[in-house]
Amino acid sequence: xxxxxxxxxxxxxxxxxxxxxxxxxxxxxxxxxxxxxxxxxxxxxxxxxxxxxxxxxxxxxxxxxxxxxxxxxxxxxxxxxxxxxxxxxxxxxxxxxxxxxxxxxxxxxxxxxxxxxxxxxxxxxxxxxxxxxxxxxxxxxxxxxxxxxxxxxxxxxxxxxxxxxxxxxxxxxxxxxxxxxxxxxxxxxxxxxxxxxxxxxxxxxx
Amino acid sequence: xxxxxxxxxxxxxxxxxxxxxxxxxxxxxxxxxxxxxxxxxxxxxxxxxxxxxxxxxxxxxxxxxxxxxxxxxxxxxxxxxxxxxxxxxxxxxxxxxxxxxxxxxxxxxxxxxxxxxxxxxxxxxxxxxxxxxxxxxxxxxxxxxxxxxxxxxxxxxxxxxxxxxxxxxxxxxxxxxxxxxxxxxxxxxxxxxxxxxxxxxxxxxxxxxxxxxxxxxxxxxxxxxxxxxxxxxxxxxxxxxxxxxxxxxxxxxxxxxxxxxxxxxxxxxxxxxxxxxxxxxxxxxxxxxxxxxxxxxxxxxxxxxxxxxxxxxxxxxxxxxxxxxxxxxxxxxxxxxxxxxxxxxxxxxxxxxxxxxxxxxxxxxxxxxxxxxxxxxxxxxxxxxxxxxxxxxxxxxxxxxxxxxxxxxxxxxxxxxxxxxxxxxxxxxxxxxxxxxxxxxxxxxxxxxxxxxxxxxxxxxxxxxxxxxxxxxxxxxxxxxxx
Numbered sequence: 001x002x003x004x005x006x007x008x009x010x011x012x013x014x015x016x017x018x019x020x021x022x023x024x025x026x027x028x029x030x031x032x033x034x035x036x037x038x039x040x041x042x043x044x045x046x047x048x049x050x051x052x053x054x055x056x057x058x059x060x061x062x063x064x065x066x067x068x069x070x071x072x073x074x075x076x077x078x079x080x081x082x083x084x085x086x087x088x089x090x091x092x093x094x095x096x097x098x099x100x101x102x103x104x105x106x107x108x109x110x111x112x113x114x115x116x117x118x119x120x121x122x123x124x125x126x127x128x129x130x131x132x133x134x135x136x137x138x139x140x141x142x143x144x145x146x147x148x149x150x151x152x153x154x155x156x157x158x159x160x161x162x163x164x165x166x167x168x169x170x171x172x173x174x175x176x177x178x179x180x181x182x183x184x185x186x187x188x189x190x191x192x193x194x195x196x197x198x199x200x201x202x203x204x205x206x
Numbered sequence: 207x208x209x210x211x212x213x214x215x216x217x218x219x220x221x222x223x224x225x226x227x228x229x230x231x232x233x234x235x236x237x238x239x240x241x242x243x244x245x246x247x248x249x250x251x252x253x254x255x256x257x258x259x260x261x262x263x264x265x266x267x268x269x270x271x272x273x274x275x276x277x278x279x280x281x282x283x284x285x286x287x288x289x290x291x292x293x294x295x296x297x298x299x300x301x302x303x304x305x306x307x308x309x310x311x312x313x314x315x316x317x318x319x320x321x322x323x324x325x326x327x328x329x330x331x332x333x334x335x336x337x338x339x340x341x342x343x344x345x346x347x348x349x350x351x352x353x354x355x356x357x358x359x360x361x362x363x364x365x366x367x368x369x370x371x372x373x374x375x376x377x378x379x380x381x382x383x384x385x386x387x388x389x390x391x392x393x394x395x396x397x398x399x400x401x402x403x404x405x406x407x408x409x410x411x412x413x414x415x416x417x418x419x420x421x422x423x424x425x426x427x428x429x430x431x432x433x434x435x436x437x438x439x440x441x442x443x444x445x446x447x448x449x450x451x452x453x454x455x456x457x458x459x460x461x462x463x464x465x466x467x468x469x470x471x472x473x474x475x476x477x478x479x480x481x482x483x484x485x486x487x488x489x490x491x492x493x494x495x496x497x498x499x500x501x502x503x504x505x506x507x508x509x510x511x512x513x514x515x516x517x518x519x520x521x522x523x524x525x526x527x528x529x530x531x532x533x534x535x536x537x538x539x540x541x542x543x544x545x546x547x548x549x550x551x552x553x554x555x556x557x558x559x560x561x562x563x564x565x566x567x568x569x570x571x572x573x574x575x576x577x578x579x580x581x582x583x584x585x586x587x588x589x590x591x592x593x594x595x596x597x598x599x600x601x602x603x604x605x606x607x608x609x610x611x612x613x614x615x616x617x618x619x620x621x622x623x624x625x626x627x628x629x630x631x632x633x634x635x636x637x638x639x640x641x642x643x644x645x646x647x648x649x650x651x652x653x654x655x656x657x658x659x660x661x662x663x664x665x666x667x668x669x670x671x672x673x674x675x676x677x678x679x680x681x682x683x684x685x686x687x688x689x
Contacts, residue, residue, distance in 0.1 A: 109385065109412040151218075151272035155327060155339040158225060159346055162320050165232070166350035169313045170365075 008048055015041040028074045036067045053137040217269040217278040220257040220286065221326050227253040228319040235312030243312045244301060250315040251297050254322065258290040268685055270332060274394050277332035280685035284535055284678060285329045285462035288542050292454035293322045295546045295657060299553055300447030302651040306556075309355045309445065317354075318451060321347030325459030329466075334383040334393040337467060341379070341427065345372050348456060352444040364443025371426070371436045379423025385416030386471075398471035409475045417472060417479050421486075424467065427460040430520060431489035434513045438501075441509035446561060449505055450549030453512050458538045461516070465523055465534060469686055476526040483524040488619050490517025495627035503563050504552055507630065508545075511589060514627055515541055521613075521620055522604045529607035531683035532676070536603050539675060540588070540596035540668065547661030548585045551578060554650035562645065565634060570643025578650075579638045581662040588665045590631035591624050596668035603676070 014037065021034040039062045046055035135143075145153050198206055215222055231253070235246045261283055268279040297315050304310040324344030331337035349372060353365025383393070389412045390398045402409070409417075426433035441449050468479055494514020501507040519541070522533035555562045572579040588595035601624060608617045664671065 105415050109415055112411045113388075148273045149335070151275050152335050152339045155336075155343055158320065158323065159339065159343050161229075162317065162343060162346045162350065165313055165317060165320075166346065169311065169317070169350060170353060170356050 004048065008045065011041045011044040011048070014038075015045070028079075029071070032067060032071045032074055035070065036063050039063050039067065051137060053141055214271050217264075217271045218276055218330070219264075220260045220290075221323055221330070223260060224253060224257050224319060224323045224326070227256075228316055228323065231312075231316050231319065235316060238312075240311050243304070243310045243314070246312045247297050247301055247315040250319045251294055253319065254290055254294045254297070257326075258287065258294065261286045261290065266681075266685075272336070274396070275333040275336040276327075276330050278330055280678075280682040281466070281531070281535075282329045282462070284682040285458055285538070286326050288458045288538055289322065289325045289329065289455045292458065292542050292546065293318060293325075293451070295550075296447060296451035296454065298653060299450060299550060299657065300445075303445065303447045303553060303561075307355060307445065307561075308357075311354075314351070314354060317347050317350050321351065321451075322455065325455055328459045328463040331463060331466065332395050332470070334387065334395075337463065338376075338380065338383065341463065342376065344456060344459065345376065345427070348372075348452065351448045351451065352440055354448060355445045358443075358445075360443040361445060364440045367443075368436055368440045375423045375426035375433065378419050378426075382416045382419025382421075382423060385412055386420065389413040389416060390471075395467070395470040399473060402472065403474040405474075409478050414478055417468075418482065420467065421479060421482050424460065424464045425486055428457060428464055428516050428520075429509075429513055430486045430516050431493045431513065432486075434490070434493070437513055438506045438509040441512075442503055442505045442563075446505065446549070446553050446563075449508070450546070450553065453508060453545050453549060454542050457512060457516065458542060461519055461534065461538055464520075465531060466686065468523065469526070469531065473526070473687065480524055480526055483520055483526075484613065484616050487517045487520035487524050488616060488623075490514060490520065491620050491623035492517075492626075495623045495630075498627065498630045501630075502565055504555075504565050504568075505563055507565065508548065508552070511627075511631075512545075514623070515589075518601060518604055518620060518624070521608050521616060524613060524616060525607040525611035527607060527611055528680075528683045528687050529610050530604070531686055532679045533600075533604035533607045535679035535682055536676060537600040539679070540600040540665070543596060543661055543664045544585050544588045547581065547658055547665065548589075550654050550657045550661065551582045551585070554578070554647065554654050556648045556650075557645045558648070562647070565637060566641075567645060568634060568638050569641035571638040571647075574643050574646050578658065581658050582638065583635045584662050584666050586631040586634050590628035592628070594666075594669055596665045599668055599672055 018034040018037040018041065022031050022038065025031045025034060039058055043055040043058040046052070046058065200206060228250075231246050231249055234249070235242055238245070264278060264283055266280050266283070268277065270277050297318055300314060300318075304314060321344050324340050324342070324347060327336065327340030328344060331340050349365055349369040352368050353362045355361040386398065387393050389410055390401050392398050392401065422433060426436075429437040441452065444452065468483075472479055490513050494510050494512075494517055498507050498510035498514070501510060515537075519534050519537045522530035522537065524530070525533075552563075555567060557567065568582075571582070584595065588597035591597045591601045593599075601620075605617050605620060608620070
């Protein structure tokens, strides 16, 4: 067994094991930590595939943002997860049935899979086309995303805009009676409006 | 090279116009506040009308741009006109409701415009990736719209339900798309079609599973049985003008996407997906007709009605020929005309205690508001498919195509379902004309009469506009299925 395969099996085994622990752990905080572990190991698998950009994005976006958000939610909301889990087992037969159907389908799919001749070399080849200067994955993705995929890229931006508008529309409430910072009023303060000089006689207060 | 760039963008001119315009509207709203809601709404209507003009003015030949991801053809132009008309009517209908129900915020017309952009992109999608991004833009806007009245528990529930189930269906769609990509080696519709046309052994099992998942995701978006469960709850819970918008524009766009995503790439292996569509069509027609009988809420009734009508339109797709696509185009055109009118009536059902949504509230409408009752009766006759209303001709063309394709069982079941469905449409007419009035509605806001008049005249006098519409639909269908 060569080294690459050995590393692959380590990453894959830890990913699967931590995936199981995500749903098996009693403490929801532990579940999130196992999720992060699964993300890290999947990133390792991507590095093995030569997709270093996807690996870094996985770490930055999923570990850095999504998982931390999960952690915040789990820690800040006082949800009794053991109570939520009750009745979990009664859905097991249905869930197992759906899982079985999907698994059978996947087996059928994999069974009918034929690999194009030459595809295996194309996957392991570097991203740059033959005969040109070697460029990194990130470089190649950048060249594609702003040319060939400019349209879906722009629409993805619009989708994010809609998500932002939606979040504001559905959650922002204008509260009355809140004392807001008024920068104009702060700047307009002068010595005359801010300071008052009083004569304080000895032995008396103001 | 500015001219080259313009040539590239020209086929997508209405989408670019609407996308940039909605950003401008957003800025106007952000700086002027909610007081500018009416201004933003009417500017949105003007913007959509301008886009409608641009769409109508487009040259008819098939043009592809953005590296083959975006296509405009006569089929797309026909469907885009329908979507834009639906949006243009839905925004003014929402204004009065929004003011009275305390949801007058400038984001409503802006999000509706952005949803319309998504719909136009769905209609023009020529690639699995552009299909998905267009669909998500539309869906995400619709989730927001469904729960726009955020202080209402029902609206929030509707939005959340729609969001969770919609996310699930998007997941199924993506799963199917990835399988299709894996087994054909391309995401572009024409490339997949060419690859399948030259193949000899038909489709591999993996590709079929991919198509099934794709169809499941798309069936959810058009609310066809068995993926219809969200429809009655969302239609009932969402604010009524939003329901009116839901019932018209997204249905047309999703149906156009459904047709293009099956016919262009998988036309060569139609036998593989025809049986799924036949099942979905039969199930939708039967459930839409039977389940609606027990409804007491008119918005729920319209939800089941729309499920049934999607079933009828899918009969045309099951035929998988030019006549079938032509039938779908005619069906969607009449569907838009009738539904805009029906929802204008539902929106004018305002009693002393706010909006009335029960069917019994229509009792005696023929005495209190004879004209409105008459127009609603026309719509109900049309939805039931009684000649000489528009709905009859729509059903006629769809079933003629199915018989042409030798789908006799499907046609017989469809006609029977439409007879069953006629019961509940006629029940509304009976309630309006023969029951004693209980409450009198407040006078409808200005402009509703005009909407009703246009919609009613189109429905009643469909015979007179039929021949140009049928000819337009025929050329549009031929642009999708050449030869």
